[in-house]
Structures are given as C-alpha cells and as structure tokens.
Amino acid sequence: MKTELVENSGSLLENHTHITSSFDLSKGSNDGVITKLALDNVLNHSIKGFRKNYLNEKNLNVINGMGVTLGDSIIGINALDCIKKINKNIQITLIRPATCHSYVEEIYSIASNLIDRLEYMPYDIKRLRRDAVNIDIGNQLYWHDFNNLEMHDFFLKNLGVDFESIPDNWKCNYWLKDSLPKDANNKNQYVLFCPKASTSLRSIPERFHYQIIDNLYTSFDLPVHGFSPITHPMYKDISKMCSNTADFIKAIAHAQHVYTCDSSALHVASGYDIPTTCIFTAINPVLRSRYYKNCKSIYIGDEITQNLHESEDPAIIEHVVSRFEAFYEKI
Structure with a gap:
C-alpha cells in the first residue's frame, strides 16, 4: 500500500463502496482499489475544521474511532462521555477496525453504556445516514494535532467540540468507574x-x-x-x-x-x-x-x-x- 495511504490522516475507501482502515489492510491482503475517504457527508477535522453543537444533534457516527490501543481507546471513549454529558439523548454509533486485539475491543464492551451501537469495517457507505453527524477520526497517529494537543483535547477538538470549554474534571476518564465500579468488599492493600x-x-x-x-x-x-x-x-x-x-x-x-x-x-x-x-x-x-x-x-x-x-x-x-x-x- 502506498505510503500516502498508510499515513493518511483519516480512513480509506475500498472499491469506492466500503470504508476501511490502513490498520485493517495492514493485517491482510487486498486486491481492491483503495482511495482516501472523501465524502460530502463525512467530516474530517484534519481536512477542514468544524464545530458541532451537540445539544442540537440526535445521531453521531464516529468512523474509525477511537484508536487501536487500549490507552488511546480509553481517552477516546472519554470524549464520547463528554458528548453524552452535553446531550444524554444523542445516539452514538462507533465504526471500528475489525482486526484489533481482543483486549482492546473489550474496553468497548465495557463502555456499552456510552456507545449505543458498535459496528466494524469494512462499512458500506450507503449505511451512513445523511441526517446524522458523520465524523472520520481514523489513523490519528498521523494527524498533526496528535503531537501537539493533550490527548483528551485532541479527541474533543476533532469531534467538533470546543475542548477549552470542557471542565478539566471531565477529562479524567471517570467514565471507567461508572461503567466498571469498584468492589466495595475488596479490602486488599497493595x-x-x-x-x-x-x-x-x-x-x-x-x-x-x-x-x-x-x-x-x-x-x-x-x-x-x-x-x-x-x-x-x-x-x-x-x-x-x-x-x-x-x-x-x-x-x-x-x-x-x-x-x-x-x-x-x-x-x-x-x-x-x-x-x-x-x-x-x-x-x-x-x-x-x-x-x-x-x-x-x-x-x-x-x-x-x-x-x-x-x-x-x-x-x-x-x-x-x-x-x-x-x-x-x-x-
């Protein structure tokens, strides 16, 4: 695969019909036509900046979120938690790479109270609703902001949120203790x-x-x-x-x-x-x-x-x- 596709700041399109990721393609062979994802109904902050008032939105589709490692995923899910705090009724669909390690994928099951629907690539572009907010946040390692912004702020900004308006205590991954509470009977000291x-x-x-x-x-x-x-x-x-x-x-x-x-x-x-x-x-x-x-x-x-x-x-x-x-x- 060409370097410009491997290092693309966003997702890819396979045979002009299905959204895929460079991560998934790196795990197997592919003989299809691979291009950069560029659709008029898909936002990508690395291509063109945008802001969203999530109080006014009903559906959010996050494409290629929230990373392929456990740490990135925890922080990325925290950004979704912030959006849910802004609008508890918004329906969030997360479209993920299909080949991540199971221990990474497990965190998305743990976060099922924040993610209304979990889908996997390749993903048919016809399934993207035009009345939803569709945001591509894929391959973040190659985004300019990834080396310049604190990670919570990176995810918030690239989901269209004014990260400077978000309270600091919203950026601590507290969604974890809500999704997986501590055992009050565990008295071990270590x-x-x-x-x-x-x-x-x-x-x-x-x-x-x-x-x-x-x-x-x-x-x-x-x-x-x-x-x-x-x-x-x-x-x-x-x-x-x-x-x-x-x-x-x-x-x-x-x-x-x-x-x-x-x-x-x-x-x-x-x-x-x-x-x-x-x-x-x-x-x-x-x-x-x-x-x-x-x-x-x-x-x-x-x-x-x-x-x-x-x-x-x-x-x-x-x-x-x-x-x-x-x-x-x-x-």
Whole structure:
C-alpha cells in the first residue's frame, strides 16, 4: 500500500463502496482499489475544521474511532462521555477496525453504556445516514494535532467540540468507574507495578524492576503486586490473574498507588483517582497526564526520543535504557 495511504490522516475507501482502515489492510491482503475517504457527508477535522453543537444533534457516527490501543481507546471513549454529558439523548454509533486485539475491543464492551451501537469495517457507505453527524477520526497517529494537543483535547477538538470549554474534571476518564465500579468488599492493600507499554520505547526495562519493587515496598510498607516475572519476597506477579481487560482494570482500581510507564495503566488509574507515578521516555507528559490531578509525571526522554510514539530499534532502546540508568542511579 502506498505510503500516502498508510499515513493518511483519516480512513480509506475500498472499491469506492466500503470504508476501511490502513490498520485493517495492514493485517491482510487486498486486491481492491483503495482511495482516501472523501465524502460530502463525512467530516474530517484534519481536512477542514468544524464545530458541532451537540445539544442540537440526535445521531453521531464516529468512523474509525477511537484508536487501536487500549490507552488511546480509553481517552477516546472519554470524549464520547463528554458528548453524552452535553446531550444524554444523542445516539452514538462507533465504526471500528475489525482486526484489533481482543483486549482492546473489550474496553468497548465495557463502555456499552456510552456507545449505543458498535459496528466494524469494512462499512458500506450507503449505511451512513445523511441526517446524522458523520465524523472520520481514523489513523490519528498521523494527524498533526496528535503531537501537539493533550490527548483528551485532541479527541474533543476533532469531534467538533470546543475542548477549552470542557471542565478539566471531565477529562479524567471517570467514565471507567461508572461503567466498571469498584468492589466495595475488596479490602486488599497493595501497590501496583505496571512496567509494560505497547512498545519497548515506553516500557520500563526489566533490569530495573527489582530495584523499583524494593523501593515501592520500602516507601509504602505494603506488598507490591504487578506485571513482571521478577522474584522479590514482598512482590506478587498477578499477570495470570488478569486474563482480560476487566481484570486488569480492577487490579488498578483497587491499588493504593500505581507505578507505571506511559501506558494504559496511567489512564485507568486516573479514572479511579488512584495516586500514580508515571515515567515518560518519549512523549511530553503534558500531552498525556495534564488533567490527572493525582499523577506525578517524570520525563526522562531527550532529543533522541522526543515525540516518538513507538520504536523497537535496538540503538534507540539501548539509549532509553541508559536514560533509565541515569534516573535510577539518583534514587
């Protein structure tokens, strides 16, 4: 597939009839004619800016939302929650890529109280109602705003919402505790260690895990649970106990403190007001955790890693390791 299609700031059209995504096309072969999605009844903020007063709208179709990772999805769904707060009666249809990992898709089932209908691509353009607001928000990694706006603001702006008018406390992912309430009978006391992100670039290297776990136990005088195979007398690896997204979220929701990297755990913790320490290696924290009042954000990146979203390049990963070494030597 041509680079201009892979990096298109929006969705694609297959054989001029069905909406698809570069993500889905990258997962399989396709012999059809692929073009950029450009229809007069589909809005795309990266092509032409727009605003919508959702008090006056009845139906919203979001095309190719809200990302292909768990963290992006949590924040994207939060934008839908804001729209529902503006107009509780609006009907929201979400049209998604068909090939995302099941643990990502599970978050959309958890958010069923906010998403009235969930559809998957390829999606026949004839099904798009002309009396609905149809917004393409696909392939956001390649949108200019994605590297310049805080993520909640990015999704709100590109759904036509004046993000500056939205209260800060609407941008904390509180929809999570409404959709998946905490268990009031869970009295376990522990600190949670979540060192893994969707890319090595943002993950905490395993060589530092023992030191971190040891420091957490010393600081909080609580057992440490987490998602690392490291052996420590006061640590429990709960990876096998969290076989699905709901279990992962519950483990975070019941923690006394979360220590993590730039990952979905950060966004889940905010949704339950869990005090969090987050290490950022590449993306400026102001673009991810600006509205998370209980988060201590620590940036250890530099000009080599700045604004990189993913990388498995050995030289870059080794550089990231050196940044962690310099940071943990000071602790």
